[in-house]
């Protein structure tokens with residue numbers, strides 16, 4: 001069986017967790033392939049909200065295997081916190097959660113290094129979630145990292161000490177005021193490591209290969225969004241992993257010709273958290289309405305998200321880089337009440353009109369060109385069928401499908417599992 005992918009097409013926070021949860025009943029295995037606790041995947045069902053950071057969003061379904069792939073970076077302390085919450089809800093994760101030996105571990109000093117690096121950048125800061133993501137991937141590519149499989153080796157603590165000592169000298173090099181008590185952080189860390197070690201470690205590429213051979217269905221769950229990709233995102237205001245489709249191949253050990261459907265998730269408008277260019281950002285009442293109605297605050301950091309109109313130039317680029325085969329539109333309900341909506345369909349770039357995503361999208365280089373469409377007034381949150389959707393929303397959807405040349409197969413009208421409309 002081919003491996004299907006589910007990815008965010010904007011700057012993250014598109015609602016991937018909800019859709020993975022909705023689709024999980026179609027899959028035997030849900031696999032995370034990149035990122036780490038910088039992610040916050042929100043699921044709502046039975047009147048309760050759940051936020052996952054590292055654990056795949058299939059964890060609440062009995063009988064589904066949840067796999068943390070080699071491309072993921074794991075903070076044992078945050079991971080333990082997630083497990084504690086699952087345990088409190090009687091979720092039996094021991095049978096259903098497996099972890100790649102090749103996944104890298106976020107050390108307490110990685111988090112401190114992240115903070116020191118950001119503090120040293122001043123106004124040019126990335127707006128990182130400060131979870132240690134960048135420094136951990138730096139140690140991975142610098143071939144210094146500690147992997148989950150190392151925890152099974154006798155000398156891993158010596159390697160830990162050497163790396164943590166090196167990090168401390170790097171923190172001092174930054175010459176910024178970072179207060180910390182490493183001893184305390186390490187006590188918590190080593191306690192969490194013991195919990196991690198009680199879980200099932202696997203050679204995930206072999207596991208997935210065998211699962212495919214025996215006809216198991218697999219969904220790879222992306223984190224962050226395509227515009228935060230280390231190569232194709234708005235560098236340097238990006239995360240440190242490949243969030244795009246290719247990242248699923250390297251982050252799980254799946255060959256490119258084994259990829260099936262590519263589900264692309266996007267919001268009916270655009271949001272971004274952290275620094276970096278955002279051509280369609282709004283600083284007016286419309287942006288404030290999206291923020292308020294959409295409850296646009298980061299699931300991991302609680303920071304307010306910046307809001308703006310849908311940017312089809314950026315969305316088309318993301319569809320292209322990922323090879324998206326089906327689109328899923330989230331938060332259409334948030335736009336109810338706007339008389340007209342704007343959609344960016346081209347950029348004015350250094351005097352020319354362009355339709356592709358250029359190297360520089362800073363305000364001095366790019367001015368969005370908008371097409372105006374009718375808004376809708378109806379409350380969508382109780383709707384459950386395409387036939388109930390307002391005419392203007394159907395026209396909005398058809399307009400996007402025509403521009404992007406990809407079908408929109410799901411329209412989400414609220415955070416709950418049940419608030420999901422399937423389009424044929």
Ligand code: IMP
Pocket residue numbers: 011012013038039040126127128129130131133134223224225228237238239240273274275
């Ligand atoms: P980092 O990955 O924590 O280093 O953050 C780098 C950039 O990516 C910052 O602008 C973050 O706000 C953004 N970012 C990281 N993870 C997420 C996410 O899950 N959703 C939205 N933005 C994210």
